[in-house]
Amino acid sequence: MQALLVVFLMSVIVFFGVNVIGDPVHMLISPDADQADIEATIRRLGLDRPIWEQYLLFISGAAQGNLGNSFIFGEPALKLILHHMPATLELAFSALFLAVAVGVPLGLYAGLYPDSPLSKGIMAGSILGFSLPTFWVGLMLIMLFAVELGWLPSTGRGDTGHILGIETSLATRDGLSHILLPAMNLALLKISLAIRLTRAGVREAMGQDYVKYARAKGLSTRRIVFIHVLKNIMIPVVTVMGLEFGSLIGFSVVTESIFAWPGMGKLLIDAILQLDRPVVVAYLMIIVLFFVLINLIVDILYSILDPRVRLQDQGT
Amino acid sequence: MTDTIAPETPTQTARVETPFRRFAAEFFESRIATVALCLLGIIIVLALLAPWITPQNPYDLAQVDVLDGRLPPGSEAFAGYTMWLGSDGSGRDLYSAILYGLRISLSVGVASGIIALMIGMAIGLLAAYAGGRTETIIMRVVDLQLSFPAALVALMLVAILGKGIDKIILALVVAQWAYYARTVRGTALVERNKEYVEAAQCLGLSRLRIVFRHILPNCLAPLIVVGTVQTAHAISLEATLSFLGVGLPQTEPSLGVLIANGFEYMLSGRYWISVFPGLALLLTVVSINLVGDQLRDVLNPRLKK
Amino acid sequence: MSDVLEVVGLRTHFFTHAGVVKAVDGVDFTVRKGEVMGLVGESGSGKSITGFSILGLIDPPGRIVDGSIRFNGAEIASAPEPELQKLRGNRIAMIFQDPMMTLNPVLRVDTQMIEAILAHEDIPRQTAWERSRDALGLVGIPSPEERLRAYPHQLSGGMRQRVAIATAFLNRPDLIIADEPTTALDVTIQAQIIHEAQKLTRQTGTAMIWITHDLAVVAGLADTISVMYAGRIVEQGKTDDVIDRPLHPYTVGLLGSVPSANKRGQRLYQIEGMTPNMLAMPKGCAFAPRCRAAAPDCATAPEITKTDGRRLRCHHPQIAEAAT
Numbered sequence: 001m002q003a004l005l006v007v008f009l010m011s012v013i014v015f016f017g018v019n020v021i022g023d024p025v026h027m028l029i030s031p032d033a034d035q036a037d038i039e040a041t042i043r044r045l046g047l048d049r050p051i052w053e054q055y056l057l058f059i060s061g062a063a064q065g066n067l068g069n070s071f072i073f074g075e076p077a078l079k080l081i082l083h084h085m086p087a088t089l090e091l092a093f094s095a096l097f098l099a100v101a102v103g104v105p106l107g108l109y110a111g112l113y114p115d116s117p118l119s120k121g122i123m124a125g126s127i128l129g130f131s132l133p134t135f136w137v138g139l140m141l142i143m144l145f146a147v148e149l150g151w152l153p154s155t156g157r158g159d160t161g162h163i164l165g166i167e168t169s170l171a172t173r174d175g176l177s178h179i180l181l182p183a184m185n186l187a188l189l190k191i192s193l194a195i196r197l198t199r200a201g202v203r204e205a206m207g208q209d210y211v212k213y214a215r216a217k218g219l220s221t222r223r224i225v226f227i228h229v230l231k232n233i234m235i236p237v238v239t240v241m242g243l244e245f246g247s248l249i250g251f252s253v254v255t256e257s258i259f260a261w262p263g264m265g266k267l268l269i270d271a272i273l274q275l276d277r278p279v280v281v282a283y284l285m286i287i288v289l290f291f292v293l294i295n296l297i298v299d300i301l302y303s304i305l306d307p308r309v310r311l312q313d314q315g316t
Numbered sequence: 317m318t319d320t321i322a323p324e325t326p327t328q329t330a331r332v333e334t335p336f337r338r339f340a341a342e343f344f345e346s347r348i349a350t351v352a353l354c355l356l357g358i359i360i361v362l363a364l365l366a367p368w369i370t371p372q373n374p375y376d377l378a379q380v381d382v383l384d385g386r387l388p389p390g391s392e393a394f395a396g397y398t399m400w401l402g403s404d405g406s407g408r409d410l411y412s413a414i415l416y417g418l419r420i421s422l423s424v425g426v427a428s429g430i431i432a433l434m435i436g437m438a439i440g441l442l443a444a445y446a447g448g449r450t451e452t453i454i455m456r457v458v459d460l461q462l463s464f465p466a467a468l469v470a471l472m473l474v475a476i477l478g479k480g481i482d483k484i485i486l487a488l489v490v491a492q493w494a495y496y497a498r499t500v501r502g503t504a505l506v507e508r509n510k511e512y513v514e515a516a517q518c519l520g521l522s523r524l525r526i527v528f529r530h531i532l533p534n535c536l537a538p539l540i541v542v543g544t545v546q547t548a549h550a551i552s553l554e555a556t557l558s559f560l561g562v563g564l565p566q567t568e569p570s571l572g573v574l575i576a577n578g579f580e581y582m583l584s585g586r587y588w589i590s591v592f593p594g595l596a597l598l599l600t601v602v603s604i605n606l607v608g609d610q611l612r613d614v615l616n617p618r619l620k621k
Numbered sequence: 622m623s624d625v626l627e628v629v630g631l632r633t634h635f636f637t638h639a640g641v642v643k644a645v646d647g648v649d650f651t652v653r654k655g656e657v658m659g660l661v662g663e664s665g666s667g668k669s670i671t672g673f674s675i676l677g678l679i680d681p682p683g684r685i686v687d688g689s690i691r692f693n694g695a696e697i698a699s700a701p702e703p704e705l706q707k708l709r710g711n712r713i714a715m716i717f718q719d720p721m722m723t724l725n726p727v728l729r730v731d732t733q734m735i736e737a738i739l740a741h742e743d744i745p746r747q748t749a750w751e752r753s754r755d756a757l758g759l760v761g762i763p764s765p766e767e768r769l770r771a772y773p774h775q776l777s778g779g780m781r782q783r784v785a786i787a788t789a790f791l792n793r794p795d796l797i798i799a800d801e802p803t804t805a806l807d808v809t810i811q812a813q814i815i816h817e818a819q820k821l822t823r824q825t826g827t828a829m830i831w832i833t834h835d836l837a838v839v840a841g842l843a844d845t846i847s848v849m850y851a852g853r854i855v856e857q858g859k860t861d862d863v864i865d866r867p868l869h870p871y872t873v874g875l876l877g878s879v880p881s882a883n884k885r886g887q888r889l890y891q892i893e894g895m896t897p898n899m900l901a902m903p904k905g906c907a908f909a910p911r912c913r914a915a916a917p918d919c920a921t922a923p924e925i926t927k928t929d930g931r932r933l934r935c936h937h938p939q940i941a942e943a944a945t
Contacts, residue, residue: 006460014472127609131602133552135559136594139579143587154583209722216676216717217737217788218710227736231727243463250468257560258579272475272562280475291464307727307772 010288014281015058016051067285068278070271077282081264085286087157088256088263090168092248094179095186100241102187103194110195111202112225122195129192134251138185138258145181153178155260182259186252190244197240201233235305242298246291342614349610352603359600363418370412375569389588402588404577410588413574414596420570421597424481425551428488432550433543435489436496437535443497444504445527455501458494466491470553474562481568484557488550499542503535537615544608548601555597571597624691625795625828626652626675631688631698633667633674643902644670644683646852649925649932652796652845655826657819659839659860661875662849668832669718671849672798674698675830676715677705693795711741714789718801720781724773731769734788741792756787760817779810783817790821797822800832815842836875840864848872851907858931868931868938870914906936914939 061067067078110119146154157169158178169175205211206229214224253265260266264283271279303309344350367373389402389410401410443454461469473487507513508531516526557563558572559579566573571593578589633645645667652658662668674685675692677700690698692713697705709715717723724733734753735746742749750769757765760783773781782802789797799818803811819842822829831839839846839860846863848856848871856869867873874892892911906912909919914937923936 009460014476127605128602131548131552131605132598133556133601135556136575136598139575139582139590139594143582143591147583147587209717209719210725212678213715213717213723213785214725215678216709216715218706218708218740219736220706220740223736223740228725228728232725235727246463247465247468250465250471253471254467254556254560268471268475269560269562284472284475287468295463305727307729308774 006292007288011059011062011285012055014284014288015055062285067282070276070279072271072274072276072279077278078286080267080279081282081286084262084264084267086168087261088249088252088265090170091179091182091186091252091255091261091263092245094170094183095190095248095252096241096245098183098187099190099194099244100237103191104198104237106191107195107198108202108225108230111199111206114199114203123199126192126195129188129195132188134185134189135254135258137188138182138255141181141185142258152181154181157262182255182261185258186248186255189251190241190248193244194237194241197237198233201236202229205229205232235302238305239298239302242301243294246287246294249290250287339614343610346610346613349606352606352610355599356603356607359418359596359603360422362415363422366412366415366419370409370415372409372412374408374413374416375567388586389592401592404574404589410574410592413569414571414593417569417571417574417593418596418600420481420564420568421551421554421572421600424485424488424554424564424570425547428485428492428550428554429543429547431485432489432492432546433496433539436493436498437500437532437539439493440497440500440535441504441527441531444501444508444531445523451501454497458497458501461494462498466495466549467553467556470557471560471562474557479562479565481564484554484563487557488553491553492546492550495542495546496539499538500535503538504531507531507534541608541612541615544604544611548604548608551597551604552601571600623654624651625654625656625693626650626830627689627691628671628675629689629691631671631674631690632686633670633679633683634686635683637682643852645674648688648849648852648854650847650854650857652828652830654795654828655822656845657822657829657831657839657843659836659843659846660830660832660849661834661836661839661846663834666849667852668849669800672715672800672830672832675798676709676713677702678709707741710737710794711792712794713796713798714792714794716782716785716789716797716799716802719805720778720785721773721805723785724781726773728772729769730771730773730776730784733773734769734784734791737788737791752791753787756791757784759790759821760784760787761813762787778806779814782806782810782814786814786818786821790825790827793825794827797827797829798832799829801834802831803838804833804835811838818842836864848875851902853907853934854925854932855908855934856932862929862931868933869908869935870912870937870939871908873939906934 065078066076069075070077070080073080106122110122113119142154145152156178157175159172159174160169169179211224211228214228219228249265252261252263253268255261256263256265257269264286267279268283270276271283343353362369392398401414403409404413439454439458443451443458470487470491473490474483477483477487513526513530516530521529554563554570555572555575558570559576561576564570564573569577574593575590575597578586578591578593581589628651629649631645631648632643635642635644648667648671650658650660660668660671670679670683673679675690675697677697679685685698688698689696692708697708700708724730731750731753734756735749738744738749738752739746754765754769757768762768762780762783768776768780768784773784776784782805785802789799802818803814806814815838818829818831821827831843833839836846843860846856846858846860847854848863848869850871856863856867856872863872864876867876871892878892905920905922906915907922909915912919916937918936923934925932925934927933
């Protein structure tokens with residue numbers, strides 16, 4: 001219910017944003033069109049009708065999956081976005097994986113040994129990770145690994161292969177070498193976040209009675225850390241990191257532009273620069289849907305992870 | 317009314333004096349924060365003095381020579397001065413361009429920060445004090461917006477609004493007001509349940525007076541902290557948008573625009589065109605963040621032992 | 622009967638920024654096989670720290686600075702961590718105060734019981750599960766199979782504490798340290814839990830240290846009582862002796878503040894003042910500032926004196942007053 005409301009609100013905002021603040025004729029019609037074309041399009045798009053009627057038209061079109069045609073490609077905008085989506089998803093998933101795979105162990109270490117120099121280094125690094133603008137880190141990665149060292153390619157997606165019928169760069173060596181830098185770039189902010197979350201969680205959990213009790217039972221440190229503590233901190237970590245997946249897709253706009261990654265973020269920037277408005281609108285609607293979907297999934301994940309929530313739900 | 321407040325005035329000024337000194341002393345306890353504050357001061361002074369301490373106005377076409385283009389750091393310009401940081405694609409002295417760019421980046425960040433703070437504060441106070449349905453609706457909107465990353469909100473807006481310094485500021489304000497609103501409302505909620513607000517109500521003070529004389533001052537500390545961090549964020553966000561080519565136009569070259577201009581040369585090894593403006597951006601953002609971190613530690617009574 | 626535990630001159634200090642906190646400052650006692658010792662004192666008297674010291678669970682900035690802890694004849698105060706780990710939960714088990722906090726909220730009861738067995742014995746999981754089930758039955762938990770599958774928050778406080786007690790007895794330890802195990806529970810549940818614990822110690826011959834601030838609780842449970850004040854034992858003896866003829870003014874005060882039937886109508890006694898600041902201990906007898914019998918000689922710290930199997934740290938034993 002809430003989710004539907006959000007989608008509805010966003011459609012209103014996006015629609016009126018594009019059609020009221022800007023000049024819809026200039027926005028929705030290719031600049032190359034001649035006068036007759038313009039008038040025909042105005043009629044076709046119903047721009048001569050009252051604004052609320054236009055909105056209904058837009059919404060009924062959107063409900064049928066029709067968000068208009070791209071000026072540049074002449075294809076339906078939605079199809080264009082969906083075509084570019086796998087590349088973005090693959091990048092975002094890789095970044096999320098990196099964030100958890102790198103951030104959680106580092107955060108765990110920093111939480112268990114807060115006074116060690118390495119932990120202080122990790123925390124300083126995470127502050128830096130928060131402060132550095134993503135695009136700047138991307139530039140530095142390219143300069144270091146692509147230009148100076150020449151180890152990794154800096155643009156494009158590389159060869160793709162198939163895993164479970166999905167075309168992906170993760171299936172080939174070349175593809176992997178292409179995805180490494182952009183994924184690192186996209187992951188950096190989330191690595192910092194994962195480090196902080198995990199460290200805070202570990203610090204809190206280690207002071208809890210249940211840890212002392214586990215020690216009093218004679219459990220090994222390994223079991224205490226990896227079962228008792230980790231299972232507790234995974235709840236906030238998974239929840240927050242899951243919610244951050246949406247922001248990864250959002251931020252991939254930046255990373256994709258720098259690394260010429262052919263995803264929907266790059267498509268968006270190109271569309272903005274070329275005034276390809278239908279694609280922009282379609283992208284925004286898709287992103288909103290994404291966020292709503294992610295919130296739902298995270299809610300479900302949360303209830304799976306936390307027995308307290310799970311059983312309460314069953315009870316009510 | 318007046319005579320109840322008047323005798324208090326001298327003690328009040330005395331009280332204001334001591335906490336400030338204690339606050340300053342605590343702030344400078346951290347060496348990193350002190351260095352960051354000094355650095356930030358230098359950056360601001362350099363940006364303010366740019367026209368008087370740079371060899372050229374990089375956007376006065378009469379002073380720029382295309383023949384000076386892409387010179388490495390330390391080269392001598394046609395006009396005779398040394399380009400310590402090299403020059404960019406169109407022959408602008410990078411040192412000059414960076415200082416001018418800093419002016420734009422800082423003003424966009426600070427302006428959007430202040431406007432967002434004002435709007436967010438007003439809305440937050442309204443929510444906290446109106447209560448009831450108004451509060452619920454406002455906070456719903458705030459939560460909704462905060463569930464989207466600010467970068468995406470700003471990007472959406474510039475996609476709709478187009479380029480230009482006013483539009484960027486507007487986009488940044490819209491992307492950030494919710495953070496301030498949440499902060500103010502949170503603090504105000506805590507404050508309005510305290511006894512002194514009740515006491516003030518019993519004295520028959522008007523609501524408006526309670527909000528401005530009693531609640532607002534208590535929100536200031538967290539607002540300063542959020543404001544610092546958000547301003548850094550705004551600067552970084554503006555640079556990102558400008559880098560993507562959807563932010564400021566070439567005629568308003570912020571640091572982000574300079575970095576974007578240098579990007580195409582970077583793959584051919586002319587690193588300086590992007591790297592030096594980037595370093596300037598980095599130092600600015602990191603020093604503001606470090607100052608903000610320390611402010612939070614000093615101003616947040618809960619963290620004090 | 623042989624000594625299970627012998628603690629001599631135990632000192633556990635915490636080295637904080639503000640100074641050294643001598644939480645435990647010279648504690649001696651022995652617990653014999655199958656015996657229950659009540660360790661009584663106000664909060665902050667160091668009784669819990671004493672318990673944790675025995676298990677080697679003192680975290681920095683605290684550490685055992687002096688003294689000996691002999692368990693079944695072996696010195697464990699300075700034993701290396703792996704050896705202590707083998708003892709914990711196996712030969713010496715511990716029950717904590719708050720059952721809401723001690724069971725891990727995200728792990729099922731069976732996981733938390735079975736791991737306590739498997740940490741010390743290499744037996745099939747199924748066998749460990751059966752033993753856990755039987756242990757739950759022993760502490761009076763109905764339908765233990767079902768409870769094993771539950772998460773802690775699905776159990777009541779009393780039920781959780783029974784789980785903790787069952788877990789403590791899982792490996793048939795020689796000694797159980799119970800740190801205020803009934804403080805967080807309702808009075809009726811409290812009595813049941815004490816009953817279960819007592820029954821099990823009898824059956825298994827397990828010795829127990831029952832830490833509490835409530836003399837009334839240990840009066841019916843313990844064989845011996847040690848009263849702690851400000852990190853030191855101030856009085857020690859057989860339960861009946863201590864309850865009937867308290868010698869230390871502090872014990873007298875504690876007994877006086879227990880509401881009991883034969884003093885109906887009489888005003889409850891209250892020990893004046895507060896436990897001393899552990900950072901700024903008074904010179905001499907730590908209790909002197911609150912003591913009704915304090916005299917000038919209390920400015921020097923009294924040593925332990927032994928008479929008829931009782932031990933006392935006081936210049937002015939309260940024999941006369943207790944008789945009234």
